[in-house]
Amino acid sequence: MIRTVIRKHLAIPLGLLVLLLALGLTVPEPARSADILRLTSTLIPGTGLKIEEMGDDFEDDGWKWYPNGPKASRNLDRRERLPAAVSENELWYESTYRGRPDLVKRVGTPLGGPVGSRGSLLIRTLHSGVPGRRTRTSQQDDLIFGGGSRFGTYIDVKHRPNFVVHVYLPPWKYWDKITDTSLGIRCDVEGRPWRDLTRKLFTGRVSDRTQTYWPGFFIQFNSPDDKRYSFTEPSALIIMRADERGEDVVGPEIKKTGWWTFGMSFTPDGRVHYYASAGVDPLKASDRIGSYFPYSNRARKFNSFFFNVISRNDGKSWSTPWVIESPYVHVARRSGLARK
Secondary structure (H helix, E strand, O other), X not given: OOOOOOOOOOOOXXXXXXXXHHOOOOOOOOOOEOOEOOOOOOOOOOOOEEEEEEEOOOOOOOOOEEOOOOOOOHHHHOOOOOOOOEEOOOOEEEOOOOOOOOEEEEEEOOOOOOOOOOEEEEEEOOOOOOOOOOOOOOEXXXXXXXXXXXXXXXXXXXXXXXXXXXXEEOOHHHOOOOOEEEEEEEEEEEXXXXXXXXXXXXXXXXXXXXEEEOOEEEEEEEOOOOOOOOOOOOEEEEEEEOOXXXXXXXXXXXXXXEEEEEEEEEOOOOOEEEEEEEOOOOOOHXXXXXXXXXXXXXXXXXXXXXXXXXXXXXXXXXXXXXXXEEEEEEEOOOOOOOOO
């Protein structure tokens, strides 16, 4: 289970704020250079041009998923077990690091979904972890969106990429009855570590070194049936990964199931902005639940997005059935958008 950290703090810790002031930075002001960090305003996910190549609406009646044999588990036993699973439209792939969900299937859109939507994607897993090995501990499988290769290898944050997805939370009785994280909604991002930026104070140079990280949301179920805890009513928590220290941050509590909308945006200052709202209406400024430099990184490149599905890997307990609809990437600034 993800270790939740409940605390009130600034989106930018005091130490970082002192650093920003030392660099003579102001708020808000657009980024002028890759070598100088200036905080920009937040950005509502769903803003700008929707990139058709970087998303899926699941409206094709012939949408199919091919499991292609035993799943990968390189994170546990260094086995990839190729060929990996793939969708017929070649937009979705199995993770060769952690493996695929056991059930990936196009279904009719649940009641209350986006207007006009007929199809959505059901993702669920049972045998997470190493095939044939029951650990009876939480393991996760990944569903990777790989359609970005049709567009380009990445989107520079100067174009303000942003991501939105609608997620159907089933009635509580259908959730796996354990207090644990159940679904991850993540993005694949490259960023520059803060420690490289601070060297500018002393050397006048900033390294071009980047590292990959995966900010996003987790949904954690609080189960009244789990006797290890004292919950009297079912509920869920939205957890953001992560703040500047790499710690998970607890967001709003979910007390009502049904459709929810999640979004993330990436601004030229390198921050990641998290948005969540009940329903399927467009996200608003008031739906922002956090803004951070995850792991003290300044985002530079947006690569793709993916979903984690978690089960207890006991051979009998299926994960909560999750339905996703219309995950898409947008760019707020189109001018000069380059493909690599």
